[in-house]
Amino acid sequence: PEEAESQNLTDGFHLIIDALKMNGIENIYHVPGIPVTDLGRMMQAEGMRVISFRHESNAGNAAAIAGYLTRKPGICLTVSAPGFLNGLVSLAHATTNCWPMILISGSSEREIVDLQKGDYEEMDQLAVAKPLCKAAYRILHAEDIGVGVARAIRAAVSGRPGGVYLDVPASLLSQVMGAAEGLKSLIKVVDPAPAHFPAPAAIDRALSLLKAAKKPLIILGKGASYAQCDDLVRAFVEKTGAPYIAMSMAKGLLPDDHEQYAGAARSLVLKEADCVMLIGARLNWLLSHGKGKQWGEPHTKKFIHIDIDPKEMDSNQPIDAPLVGDIESTLGTMLEKMDDWPVPPAEWTGAVYTKRAQNVERMAPKLVNNNVPMDYHGALGRLKRIFADHPDAILVNEGANALDFARSVIDMSKPRKRLDVGTWGVMGIGMGTAIAAAVETGHPVVCVEGDSAFGFSGMEVETICRYGLPVCVVIFNNSGIYRGTDTDPTGRDPGTTVFVKEAQYDMMMRAFGGEGVTARSPDDLERAVRDAIASGKPTLVNAIIDPQAGTESGRIGNLNPQSVVSKK
Numbered sequence: 177p178e179e180a181e182s183q184n185l186t187d188g189f190h191l192i193i194d195a196l197k198m199n200g201i202e203n204i205y206h207v208p209g210i211p212v213t214d215l216g217r218m219m220q221a222e223g224m225r226v227i228s229f230r231h232e233s234n235a236g237n238a239a240a241i242a243g244y245l246t247r248k249p250g251i252c253l254t255v256s257a258p259g260f261l262n263g264l265v266s267l268a269h270a271t272t273n274c275w276p277m278i279l280i281s282g283s284s285e286r287e288i289v290d291l292q293k294g295d296y297e298e299m300d301q302l303a304v305a306k307p308l309c310k311a312a313y314r315i316l317h318a319e320d321i322g323v324g325v326a327r328a329i330r331a332a333v334s335g336r337p338g339g340v341y342l343d344v345p346a347s348l349l350s351q352v353m354g355a356a357e358g359l360k361s362l363i364k365v366v367d368p369a370p371a372h373f374p375a376p377a378a379i380d381r382a383l384s385l386l387k388a389a390k391k392p393l394i395i396l397g398k399g400a401s402y403a404q405c406d407d408l409v410r411a412f413v414e415k416t417g418a419p420y421i422a423m424s425m426a427k428g429l430l431p432d433d434h435e436q437y438a439g440a441a442r443s444l445v446l447k448e449a450d451c452v453m454l455i456g457a458r459l460n461w462l463l464s465h466g467k468g469k470q471w472g473e474p475h476t477k478k479f480i481h482i483d484i485d486p487k488e489m490d491s492n493q494p495i496d497a498p499l500v501g502d503i504e505s506t507l508g509t510m511l512e513k514m515d516d517w518p519v520p521p522a523e524w525t526g527a528v529y530t531k532r533a534q535n536v537e538r539m540a541p542k543l544v545n546n547n548v549p550m551d552y553h554g555a556l557g558r559l560k561r562i563f564a565d566h567p568d569a570i571l572v573n574e575g576a577n578a579l580d581f582a583r584s585v586i587d588m589s590k591p592r593k594r595l596d597v598g599t600w601g602v603m604g605i606g607m608g609t610a611i612a613a614a615v616e617t618g619h620p621v622v623c624v625e626g627d628s629a630f631g632f633s634g635m636e637v638e639t640i641c642r643y644g645l646p647v648c649v650v651i652f653n654n655s656g657i658y659r660g661t662d663t664d665p666t667g668r669d670p671g672t673t674v675f676v677k678e679a680q681y682d683m684m685m686r687a688f689g690g691e692g693v694t695a696r697s698p699d700d701l702e703r704a705v706r707d708a709i710a711s712g713k714p715t716l717v718n719a720i721i722d723p724q725a726g727t728e729s730g731r732i733g734n735l736n737p738q739s740v741v742s743k744k
């Protein structure tokens with residue numbers, strides 16, 4: 177190092193660090209190992225925040241949600257082959273959710289991989305990654321590191337955001353070049369996510385369609401949350417006066433108690449609306465592809481759709497007014513032309529808000545009980561109150577019943593506070609997501625986890641304790657996947673979807689120095705979670721839920737194929 181200093185040299189290690197830091201990237205989600213062990217150490221030594229995990233899938237989920245929360249690519253750094261593969265699920269998950277993430281993996285040298293000479297952890301990682309992410313690059317020469325990192329950043333955040341793979345062969349890291357020349361080779365990316373305005377004709381077409389609607393409905397998706405133009409979204413929704421619904425991660429863009437929020441009247445508005453405006457939401461399986469009885473098919477609804485990806489239009493239903501552009505530019509332009517905007521007919525808004533009140537009324541009594549064993553609604557009624565008292569707290573949520581019930585019971589009042597399984601419905605996002613939410617925002621994080629969902633990433637409770645993160649994990653422990661009542665018809669083994677009855681998950685958190693509590697009643701649960709938020713200490717609340725309380729696959733059991741062949 178001394179002579180390098182004296183001859184003023186730099187190397188691949190330092191060029192990668194400098195390129196990331198130059199572009200405002202400071203956090204690295206990582207599992208150490210050959211050939212990136214020293215890269216991780218040097219990143220930390222240079223002041224970057226390197227969070228080391230117990231499995232790359234969790235580091236990847238952390239990087240994915242960091243991208244969603246910050247609009248900068250979340251960085252996951254892994255070893256080659258198995259470590260790279262472990263990170264791929266999260267890279268594909270980020271790409272599916274349109275979140276910017278870069279998976280940087282060490283790899284073997286081309287000359288060895290291409291002749292399959294059998295290296296330590298040998299794999300043609302670039303080829304494997306390409307089909308699963310938005311873009312994939314490999315850097316072979318130190319002087320190309322600036323370009324490689326710049327292109328990875330731009331690919332991750334421009335247009336429809338997504339996951340990018342950046343392949344770093346081991347020898348690249350130790351390549352040396354002149355420090356001055358190295359600095360010159362680095363690129364500070366200018367305007368990485370350029371604004372994208374729809375054509376004026378497209379704006380006018382959409383406005384006239386929306387203005388003519390007798391029963392307009394706005395659907396906000398997580399793309400609208402990601403855009404971070406919250407005031408504009410609110411101003412637009414309020415200017416239209418239209419009822420709106422929010423997809424799960426768009427909850428809180430406008431507060432869930434907003435007078436135009438129609439979440440509790442979702443069935444009515446989807447069936448009856450005559451003009452539906454999608455803002456950063458895809459008409460995919462989560463919206464039944466815009467088809468079927470839920471949409472009052474056959475229907476003659478008009479669709480207006482804002483999306484930055486032109487290929488999204490007509491994906492499921494013909495779009496009458498496509499608006500291809502970024503949400504901020506599009507809504508800003510529309511608002512400028514909406515001065516004397518008519519309010520929607522009172523019979524429409526009246527019908528929607530009456531239905532909403534009826535449904536809220538029906539749900540209310542279920543949420544105020546102190547039953548033992550707990551059911552989902554009794555437990556969630558308390559968490560609803562806690563989140564109302566802590567609007568800055570972040571809710572991480574996964575499971576089946578644990579997910580479906582929490583999504584409709586726990587209201588959000590601020591944007592980007594509900595982080596869940598996303599478009600794929602991935603189990604296991606919990607701990608990685610919680611860790612990145614705490615690291616990126618500093619706010620308290622409460623994870624509402626099914627016991628099966630928790631099991632996918634549960635080892636990271638050690639990571640949470642090691643970094644002393646303000647994370648409270650609430651496990652809805654119904655002793656099983658969906659329910660704890662499955663049986664093996666032969667009587668030999670446990671049922672396929674049951675777990676050890678009332679497993680003591682709280683002991684896991686205590687094992688690493690965190691707080692572990694068992695809650696048997698809603699009162700116990702409320703006290704334990706409020707104490708955790710107050711203390712800011714890593715806490716796991718093992719909430720014992722009645723195994724009879726749930727249903728299989730929550731609300732989407734119908735997606736399972738059914739066997740019509742009678743048993744032999």
Ligand SMILES: Nc1ncnc2c1ncn2[C@@H]1O[C@H](COP(=O)(O)OP(=O)(O)O)[C@@H](O)[C@H]1O
Nearest residue numbers: 336397398399403423456457458483484502503
């Ligand atoms: N800044 C943006 N402007 C416009 N569209 C965006 C922006 N960011 C993401 N998107 C789009 O938002 C959509 C997000 O849809 P989706 O993930 O289906 O949301 P949800 O599941 O909440 O309905 C994607 O089609 C993506 O292309």
Ligand SMILES: Cc1ncc(Cc2csc(CCOP(=O)(O)OP(=O)(O)O)c2C)c(N)n1
Nearest residue numbers: 575576577578603626627628629656657658
């Ligand atoms: C990577 C992956 N593997 C399996 C599955 C399939 C699944 C969907 S929901 C779920 C767990 C439901 O049980 P849990 O205890 O969490 O919740 P609850 O209903 O309250 O009992 C599984 C295994 C998915 N979606 N992703």
Ligand SMILES: [Mg+2]
Nearest residue numbers: 626627656658
């Ligand atoms: Mg369960």
